[in-house]
Amino acid sequence: MKNLVQAIHNRDSNALARLAGENKEPDRGVNNEAERLVDILFDNLKQLFPASVSTALKDPRDEAAAKRQWIAAFAENNIRSKEQLKSGMQHARASASPFWPSPGQFIAWCKDAEFKAGGLPDTNELYDMVMEYCAHKIEYETPERYPWKSNACYWMVTKLYDLMRSLNLTDAELRKRCTEELRKMAHRIESAEEIPAPVVQIPKLHIPLSNDKGLAKIAELRAKHRLGRH
Template sequence: MNNPKPVAALVANLNPENMPSLQVAQPVKVDANTKQVINDLFDRLKGLYPAWKQAWPTDVELRAAKLEWLAEFMRAGIRQLEQIQHGVRMAAKDRSAFAPSPGVFVSWCFAPEAFGLPDAERAYKQALRNTHPSQTGHCTWAHPAVYHASVAAGWYSLQRLDQSLGFKRFEQKYLEQCQKLGRGEVLSPSPVAALPEHAGPRTPEVGRAALAMLRKTVAGGK
């Protein structure tokens, strides 16, 4: 008997063209390779979630769930092995005993960390700082995704909403930017902070001249 292959290795062979759509009313045909991928993925999920039978109590429901997950992967535009790997890693960190919905798992695949970006909390803190009026023209952004999420969330709203509501709004827009990256879209660059004006040479002569000018101004005002 062959040793089972790791889920990550099998996911590399996921072919979107072979993923069935649940909207098709015809009998669904899944090629052997894709079937192996999804079966191994679900075996891994069963190992991570002791209460998985709450979601898939019968074989019929389990088979239907596998088709639903395949269709959700296709709809979400998941194309990279790293995304699936990250979803599995996030599942391994999940403390729930109950299996996630396909939508939740897909959101894990698009989590910012999968693209080397700051997590949502750190990105939100930067958004709050950079959207303050005092930072206009002087802020730097960790990644264009953080900037575009801030714009989409609304700079005014981020500054005035309660932080729990503001974070929820920002997180949604941030995830949308991550989904664009996952689909291979290129985000336009974020603005570059203006460089400070050159103050000129600093020498004792310059300092004495400035002091003399200040004294002259003060004396003239008396």
């Protein structure tokens, strides 16, 4: 596994070319080792997803093509550390499905290691946070008063909650959005960006008001939330 990670990290052209079927005369030593390690990864996944042996990977040619796609997908998505691959296998072992994951699904599992390194929840934990917020937000005067675990969680959960309601997201769509938001937040943290604290938002006025009543309402909201004039 270490050598597979190294091959991906170094973007070894011969190794990737052979695995992608683009070069007929590569350096045999490096390529054989990379292929061997991909074989080990697939063997482990076959044990976890037995249905694949008689379906997606029944034909050896399909399995060879799948291996080429996986190694290319790893390189394209910067899956290059032992921690990432370990995270991917942990999620694979926890999966309730007997069917082979797509490269994208396995990569999402691998990315959870990156999220953890940045002090973030993983995809499942973030999804659970959104569900928990849905169930208990009514108990708090404003979203900012909710007991957030971190500033990052506030911004991700509130955005996901708004998206879920406005777009009527399905369960699967919400989970996909969770992964996307985690990637964005992980990038911000990796870039040393300071994630701001929750900011009280002035509620939108949905009932038409006269100018005087509108100004009075705004003044009331500013006083209530202790907001100064700008």
